[in-house]
Amino acid sequence: MNESGYVHGYxxxxxxxxxxxxxxxxxxxxxxxxxxxxxxxxECGCGTGAQTVFLASRNPGARIVSVDVSxxxxxxxxxxxxxxxxxxxxxxxxxxFELPFPDALFDHVFxxxxxxxxxxxxxxxTAVKRVLRQDGTITAIEGDHGSWYSYPQTPESSRAxxxxxxxxxxxxxxxxxxxxLYPLLAAAGFRDVQVSPRMVYVDHSRPELVEGFSRNTxxxxxxxxxxxxxxxxxxxxxxxxxxxxxxxxxxxxxxTFCYTFFKATGTR
Amino acid sequence: MNESGYVHGYxxxxxxxxxxxxxxxxxxxxxxxxxxxxxxxxECGCGTGAQTVFLASRNPGARIVSVDVSxxxxxxxxxxxxxxxxxxxxxxxxxxFELPFPDALFDHVFxxxxxxxxxxxxxxxTAVKRVLRQDGTITAIEGDHGSWYSYPQTPESSRAxxxxxxxxxxxxxxxxxxxxLYPLLAAAGFRDVQVSPRMVYVDHSRPELVEGFSRNTxxxxxxxxxxxxxxxxxxxxxxxxxxxxxxxxxxxxxxTFCYTFFKATGTR
Numbered sequence: 001m002n003e004s005g006y007v008h009g010y011x012x013x014x015x016x017x018x019x020x021x022x023x024x025x026x027x028x029x030x031x032x033x034x035x036x037x038x039x040x041x042x043e044c045g046c047g048t049g050a051q052t053v054f055l056a057s058r059n060p061g062a063r064i065v066s067v068d069v070s071x072x073x074x075x076x077x078x079x080x081x082x083x084x085x086x087x088x089x090x091x092x093x094x095x096x097f098e099l100p101f102p103d104a105l106f107d108h109v110f111x112x113x114x115x116x117x118x119x120x121x122x123x124x125x126t127a128v129k130r131v132l133r134q135d136g137t138i139t140a141i142e143g144d145h146g147s148w149y150s151y152p153q154t155p156e157s158s159r160a161x162x163x164x165x166x167x168x169x170x171x172x173x174x175x176x177x178x179x180x181l182y183p184l185l186a187a188a189g190f191r192d193v194q195v196s197p198r199m200v201y202v203d204h205s206r207p208e209l210v211e212g213f214s215r216n217t218x219x220x221x222x223x224x225x226x227x228x229x230x231x232x233x234x235x236x237x238x239x240x241x242x243x244x245x246x247x248x249x250x251x252x253x254x255x256t257f258c259y260t261f262f263k264a265t266g267t268r
Numbered sequence: 269m270n271e272s273g274y275v276h277g278y279x280x281x282x283x284x285x286x287x288x289x290x291x292x293x294x295x296x297x298x299x300x301x302x303x304x305x306x307x308x309x310x311e312c313g314c315g316t317g318a319q320t321v322f323l324a325s326r327n328p329g330a331r332i333v334s335v336d337v338s339x340x341x342x343x344x345x346x347x348x349x350x351x352x353x354x355x356x357x358x359x360x361x362x363x364x365f366e367l368p369f370p371d372a373l374f375d376h377v378f379x380x381x382x383x384x385x386x387x388x389x390x391x392x393x394t395a396v397k398r399v400l401r402q403d404g405t406i407t408a409i410e411g412d413h414g415s416w417y418s419y420p421q422t423p424e425s426s427r428a429x430x431x432x433x434x435x436x437x438x439x440x441x442x443x444x445x446x447x448x449l450y451p452l453l454a455a456a457g458f459r460d461v462q463v464s465p466r467m468v469y470v471d472h473s474r475p476e477l478v479e480g481f482s483r484n485t486x487x488x489x490x491x492x493x494x495x496x497x498x499x500x501x502x503x504x505x506x507x508x509x510x511x512x513x514x515x516x517x518x519x520x521x522x523x524t525f526c527y528t529f530f531k532a533t534g535t536r
Contacts, residue, residue, distance in 0.1 A: 144417075
């Protein structure tokens with residue numbers, strides 16, 4: 001994936017969204033991401049470091065090498081991790097398909113919201129497996145936009161979400177990849193593959209999730225593909241506007257919102 | 269709801285399916301259904317007693333009154349509970365909308381897979397609230413067929429599942445009710461409403477769920493509406509056959525299957 005192929009773009013609103021998402025989901029996704037002191041971890045596709053800060057803070061004894069294909073994102077990640085006071089992360093510009101490391105170097109490989117953007121996720125898993133030692137482990141975390149549903153839900157809100165799925169597919173990604181993690185890891189030859197779904201359920205009794213997840217993470221992500229969806233002819237302006245309005249409608253006091261992330265682990 | 273309006277019918281295969289479902293899901297749905305000794309519990313819509321046996325066995329000190337609109341189902345429920353050796357359940361033929369009990373009699377009302385079949389679930393909640401004492405509590409458990417997705421998933425497998433949703437809707441039910449439990453209970457005037465989703469995630473590492481849930485619970489339920497779906501013109505025979513075959517395809521070794529139940533509690 002080159003920079004122009006990243007569905008969510010590189011705007012400052014997007015950076016804010018990624019940070020919000022990482023904060024609100026940190027406990028859900030990362031509470032059980034723990035490495036023994038001395039573990040050498042490769043984080044592939046760290047982006048602006050939204051997940052890196054959690055990896056680093058939860059695992060102060062681990063040595064983390066975080067790589068990304070975007071030099072600009074890496075610069076932001078460096079700043080973010082330094083600002084948080086972590087000294088156990090090194091950053092490196094690298095392509096996941098051409099990792100500049102010897103075979104079997106790492107104890108663990110960590111991928112979060114990366115495989116969904118790649119046209120060849122299976123090949124990516126094979127590439128990272130090369131730099132993982134025998135009996136080393138992998139963590140892959142992905143969402144699945146097809147896991148979204150809400151109350152109320154309308155044909156237009158469903159269509160708006162489908163636009164996000166379709167735009168990502170046009171860019172070569174697969175935003176329905178959460179449900180595929182088990183077969184992907186198994187086919188890449190990892191053993192003891194375990195997948196644990198992490199469902200985000202939002203209703204009015206959970207106002208921090210209404211704001212932090214439904215509005216500022218999920219709907220913001222859908223809104224982010226507006227121009228592409230309309231210019232690709234996937235949807236017209238009136239249907240789009242109603243779809244977005246209907247998504248916000250499901251965040252009102254009698255609405256509910258559901259989405260599921262998947263966390264997979266495996267052993268080389 | 270009268271007997272003819274029950275989407276799943278009253279066949280022996282359906283009775284077997286309900287039992288299989290109850291066994292495989294017992295821990296997931298009922299592990300936290302616990303009542304103090306002496307609690308007087310009303311179970312509405314007990315059917316053939318598939319859930320009643322778990323209520324009774326987990327709460328030997330509770331006194332349970334189980335009602336259903338079908339005399340034939342009650343007869344099976346009586347036999348099932350007696351065979352399991354439980355003596356803390358009484359059965360009574362009754363309509364949820366005309367419960368033959370004085371106001372505020374019960375400490376707890378329990379509903380499992382009942383509201384989804386009613387054309388007036390809100391009115392049903394108001395009706396059961398009448399027989400619940402002040403500060404008494406309610407549990408409502410429902411599935412949500414719109415929460416299903418799988419890998420692989422095809423237009424035909426999606427359509428077959430949509431037939432189940434549509435047939436149930438034609439009969440006046442709402443099989444997407446899981447996501448609606450929060451607003452339904454809140455609108456009925458229950459306070460401290462808490463909804464906890466219970467997701468069933470199935471892959472090849474969980475063979476008991478492949479058999480017990482994906483095949484013998486969910487796909488069996490879809491297959492159960494075949495004749496109605498075809499005679500109502502919702503789908504043609506070839507598309508139906510491919511849909512069912514594709515659902516089974518997702519239970520093979522590289523397939524995954526997802527479904528979510530919702531458990532809601534509230535206080536009067």
